[in-house]
Amino acid sequence: SVRKPTRGAxxxxxxxxxxxxxxxxxxxxxPTLPKTDSPAHPPAPPLPPHWNLxxxxxxxxxxxxxxxxxxxxxxxxxxKTADPRVQIAGNFAPVPEQPVxxxxxxxxxxxxxxxxxxxxxxxxxxxxPLGGHHLFDGDGMIHAVALNGGNSASYACRFTETQRLVxxxxxxxxxxxxxxxxxxxxxxxxxxxLFYARGLFGLVDHSHGT
Numbered sequence: 001s002v003r004k005p006t007r008g009a010x011x012x013x014x015x016x017x018x019x020x021x022x023x024x025x026x027x028x029x030x031p032t033l034p035k036t037d038s039p040a041h042p043p044a045p046p047l048p049p050h051w052n053l054x055x056x057x058x059x060x061x062x063x064x065x066x067x068x069x070x071x072x073x074x075x076x077x078x079x080k081t082a083d084p085r086v087q088i089a090g091n092f093a094p095v096p097e098q099p100v101x102x103x104x105x106x107x108x109x110x111x112x113x114x115x116x117x118x119x120x121x122x123x124x125x126x127x128x129p130l131g132g133h134h135l136f137d138g139d140g141m142i143h144a145v146a147l148n149g150g151n152s153a154s155y156a157c158r159f160t161e162t163q164r165l166v167x168x169x170x171x172x173x174x175x176x177x178x179x180x181x182x183x184x185x186x187x188x189x190x191x192x193x194l195f196y197a198r199g200l201f202g203l204v205d206h207s208h209g210t
Contacts, residue, residue, distance in 0.1 A: 049171065051203070058201040062194055066130070069194075073131050073187055082132035082181040092135060094124050100156040110151050118145045126165060127174045131187075134180035139165045163208045175204055 051059065080086045088094060123138025140160035147153055159165055164176045175198060177183055177191040198204045 049203075055201050055203060058197075059203055062197055062201075062203070066191075066194055069187055069190055070130050078132050082134055082184070084129045084133040084181075087133055087135045087181070088123070088125065088129075088138070092123070094126075094138075095141070095157065097141075097159060098155065098157050100154060102152075102154045104153045104155060106151050106153055110147060110153065112149060114147050115149045116147060118147070119143070121160075124159070125174075126159065127168060127172075129178070129181065130174060131191075132181035132184070133178060137178035137181045139168075163205070167204055171204075176206075 077083075120143050122141050122143065123135050124141035125133065125138040129137075139162065141157055142160060143155070143157045145153060145155050168174050168176065175195070177188070177195050182188060182191050195204070195206070199206045
């Protein structure tokens, strides 16, 4: 015979089990990073490129044309999908590179079983966008948090060394067109023409991609 379940019976599942990790109670004081790990010297400004007279004249003319394009673009409000004030604001705001910081202050306790490196990537543009910008148009940065057992943690972040990043860092300004935020409509075609004109005069090198 089949035994009928009693009305007072309770069903237990994993959702009712207590949490393994103990989270700190709020409010708690936000730990501050030690100042001794900050870089001793700020990054040096980029050196002027070694261009001949023709290249310098071409660069000035193309920069003036780009300024006219940017001023024309700013006459109309950008959509949210290409507005830098929306795309790279808040938690998505750019951050500079950080040297390796050891023995970071920890709130609570890191379990002994957690040992390894947590890595995440983000967009993180190096320069402030001149025109439209989408989140995916960034230069790319890798963040790494190393947990070495016990209550020890380290952190560092670095840009991905793409051809676009290397050249724009040497020039001190963005010159490569952004695929999503800038290449739209007639202004996008004009930006592409400016970019290939810079390559024609040897101001940028697009032979190795972006």
